[in-house]
Amino acid sequence: MSEIVVKTEELSKTYMMGKREIQALSDLNLQVKKGEFVAIMGPSGSGKTTLLNVLGCLDKPTNGKVILDEVDVAKLPEKELYKIRRDKIGFIFQTFNLLPYLNAIENVELPMENTKRSKGEKRKKARELLELVGLAGREEHRPQKLSAGEQQRVAIARAMANDPAIILADEPTGNLDTKHKYEIVRLLAKLNTDRRTTIVMVTHDSHVASHTERLLFLNDGKITKEKQGAHLAKKQLLVRTKQCEREDVKTVEGL
Amino acid sequence: MLDVYAESTSEVDGIAEVIEATYSELQVTTYKDRLSQLQNMQTMYDETLTNAQSTLSQTQTIATQEIIIAVVATSLIVLFVMLYTVRERTKEIGTLKAIGFSNWNVMSQFMLEGMFMSLVAGMVGIAIGIVGTPVLSGLLLPGINPFRSSGPFQPASAPANAGMPGVGIAAAVPDLQLMLLALGAAVLLGALGSLYPALRASRTRPAEAMRYE
Numbered sequence: 001m002s003e004i005v006v007k008t009e010e011l012s013k014t015y016m017m018g019k020r021e022i023q024a025l026s027d028l029n030l031q032v033k034k035g036e037f038v039a040i041m042g043p044s045g046s047g048k049t050t051l052l053n054v055l056g057c058l059d060k061p062t063n064g065k066v067i068l069d070e071v072d073v074a075k076l077p078e079k080e081l082y083k084i085r086r087d088k089i090g091f092i093f094q095t096f097n098l099l100p101y102l103n104a105i106e107n108v109e110l111p112m113e114n115t116k117r118s119k120g121e122k123r124k125k126a127r128e129l130l131e132l133v134g135l136a137g138r139e140e141h142r143p144q145k146l147s148a149g150e151q152q153r154v155a156i157a158r159a160m161a162n163d164p165a166i167i168l169a170d171e172p173t174g175n176l177d178t179k180h181k182y183e184i185v186r187l188l189a190k191l192n193t194d195r196r197t198t199i200v201m202v203t204h205d206s207h208v209a210s211h212t213e214r215l216l217f218l219n220d221g222k223i224t225k226e227k228q229g230a231h232l233a234k235k236q237l238l239v240r241t242k243q244c245e246r247e248d249v250k251t252v253e254g255l
Numbered sequence: 256m257l258d259v260y261a262e263s264t265s266e267v268d269g270i271a272e273v274i275e276a277t278y279s280e281l282q283v284t285t286y287k288d289r290l291s292q293l294q295n296m297q298t299m300y301d302e303t304l305t306n307a308q309s310t311l312s313q314t315q316t317i318a319t320q321e322i323i324i325a326v327v328a329t330s331l332i333v334l335f336v337m338l339y340t341v342r343e344r345t346k347e348i349g350t351l352k353a354i355g356f357s358n359w360n361v362m363s364q365f366m367l368e369g370m371f372m373s374l375v376a377g378m379v380g381i382a383i384g385i386v387g388t389p390v391l392s393g394l395l396l397p398g399i400n401p402f403r404s405s406g407p408f409q410p411a412s413a414p415a416n417a418g419m420p421g422v423g424i425a426a427a428v429p430d431l432q433l434m435l436l437a438l439g440a441a442v443l444l445g446a447l448g449s450l451y452p453a454l455r456a457s458r459t460r461p462a463e464a465m466r467y468e
Contacts, residue, residue, distance in 0.1 A: 058353055059462035078358060086355020093465070097350040111354040158354065 003034040004067075005166050005198045006055055011064035013050050013221070024050040025061070025221040032166065035196040037189060039209035042218035048202040049170055051218065055200065056089050056168045057081045069165050086111060090159030094171035096151040098143040104130060104154045105139040111161040129157035133187060149180030156187065160197070167191075169201040173208050185211045257281075326444060329373075333448025337369050341456045348456050349464025358457040365453035366446060373445025377438045385429050 013025040024047045032038055040048050053059040054066060057073050066074045073084055085091075090111075098107045108126035117125070130139055133153040143151050152172060159167050169188065173181040185208045191197045203209050217225035259274065261267045271283045341348070351361055 053462045053465075056353065058349075058465070059460075082352070082355055082357040082360075085353060089355075091353045093350070093353075097346065097353075099347060099350070110351075114356065114360055162355070 004031055005034050005036075005069065006030075006032045006200075007065075007067045008055070009065040009067070011051075011054065011066065012062050013047070013054060013059070014062045023221055025054070027064070028222060030216070030223065032198060032200060034165075034198055035192070036198055036214060037192040037212040038200045038214045038216060039212040040200065040202045040216045040218055041204070041206070041209055046218040047221040048218050050221075052168050052170050052200065052202050055166075056091055057085050058091075086114065087162050088165045090162070090164040090167040092152070092155050092159050092167060092169035092172045094174040096143070096148070096155045096175070098151055098154055098158075100143055103140050103142050104135060104146065104157075107143070107154055108157045108161055111158060115162065125161065126157070129160055130154070132160075132191075133157045147180070148176050149183055152176065152180070152184050153187065156184075156191070160191070166198045166200060169199060171202055171204065173203065173205060181205070181208060326440075329441070329444045330448040333369055333373060333445050334451065336372070337365065337449045337452035338455070340368070341365065341452045344456075345459065345464045345467040348459045349461045349467070352459065352461040353465070361459070362453045362457035365456045366449050369449025369453065370442050370445040373441045373448075374438065376445075377441030380441070381429075381434050381437060384434075388429050 008028055008030045011025055011028040011030075012023070015022040015024055028047075028051065030051075040051065042048050050059065054061050054074075055068070057066075057068075057076075061074050064074065065072050068084065069088055071084070073081065076084065099110065102110070105123070105126045108129055109122045112122045112125065127136075127139065130136060130153075133156050135150060135153050135157070138146065138150065141150075143154070146154065152175075156167075156172075159169075167188075172188070173184050176184060188199055188201065189211045192199055199212075201209075201212065209215055213228075215227040216223050259270065261270050267285050267287065271285050274281065275283045348361060351364075356364075
């Protein structure tokens with residue numbers, strides 16, 4: 001049985017850019033199952049970020065449904081939406097968006113701020129998450145004392161604070177150098193395999209996208225192409241790992 | 256000094272005239288004259304009092320005007336500072352909303368910041384007041400040594416001033432009650448000035464805020 005975490009039905013979004021109407025999304029249908037790692041690719045202006053914002057309840061669709069965890073969030077008023085954003089969604093941004101005046105652990109605790117958890121529970125959870133993303137011992141560091149890769153790790157830990165149903169990552173590797181880029185995408189892949197965290201990631205980078213198991217190509221607000229099947233990603237991942245281990249690539253390609 | 260008593264009040268003036276005419280070297284004063292002297296003195300005191308009161312009320316009017324100006328200026332300063340802050344931190348507000356802060360959470364965050372800022376500013380102002388009062392009062396009211404009064408937290412024991420009996424001039428001395436009032440007013444004005452910026456912050460649409468650089 002595959003549980004559907006998020007589903008869109010005939011999703012449309014139009015913007016007014018000055019006097020011009022821009023169709024960012026048009027009748028888009030999408031299903032993401034629990035435990036999937038989906039990459040969304042497409043040229044700029046294809047509606048990737050808009051899609052992510054609509055899925056993340058940051059923006060309202062003009063038409064259509066967004067069913068998140070069996071609730072149609074497209075029609076919900078703001079006083080309900082913030083709870084959805086807090087409890088069901090974890091956001092990761094290109095520019096990390098950590099609060100500069102809070103240290104790592106405080107940043108991770110932030111989404112738990114207005115929940116019923118006790119102070120001790122919040123601290124414990126945040127500590128666990130920082131350890132999970134490989135930042136044990138750096139809890140007290142402020143963002144400016146951390147490298148870009150480390151900052152994004154903190155942001156990933158923050159996204160996971162309330163055990164969301166889905167993590168939405170908007171170009172999470174866009175501001176990182178090659179080394180940190182793969183560290184971050186490998187971390188996301190690891191969270192996906194180890195904890196069955198559902199992740200939807202927007203990216204420009206096909207190498208980054210190849211770490212996922214499902215690739216959606218977006219063009220003019222529609223999904224135009226889809227590469228599916230875990231074998232794609234798993235195989236490529238395996239190839240890459242083995243490439244690192246030894247030069248003998250050919251034997252791996254036979255897989 | 257010689258007292259002369261008349262049998263009836265109606266005879267007083269006549270008797271006085273007779274005495275004055277008979278003994279030109281004597282000076283005659285009737286109680287009627289004393290009364291009018293007293294009345295004159297009272298009028299004089301009344302005038303002094305009225306003058307003092309009008310000076311006081313003028314001072315109070317000026318003080319009230321100054322307070323109104325200060326209140327308006329404070330609220331406007333807080334308003335502009337907080338509007339700037341909210342604008343500068345648009346992206347942060349977007350982030351907070353994206354990770355699940357409600358409008359109310361965002362609003363109260365900025366209200367608290369504005370009030371805290373005003374509280375600190377109020378405390379600084381009071382500190383400057385405590386240090387500056389003796390200096391200023393020495394400059395404005397020369398002849399009164401404020402350092403003689405019994406410490407900054409007690410009402411001035413007015414140094415008796417030569418001249419009118421029972422009238423002294425109080426030296427300007429900080430007053431604890433007034434300081435607390437000022438601090439309260441500062442926080443209140445901080446809240447007032449932050450209200451609109453905080454409301455604006457809370458209404459920020461996250462998707463737009465994230466695009467803001």
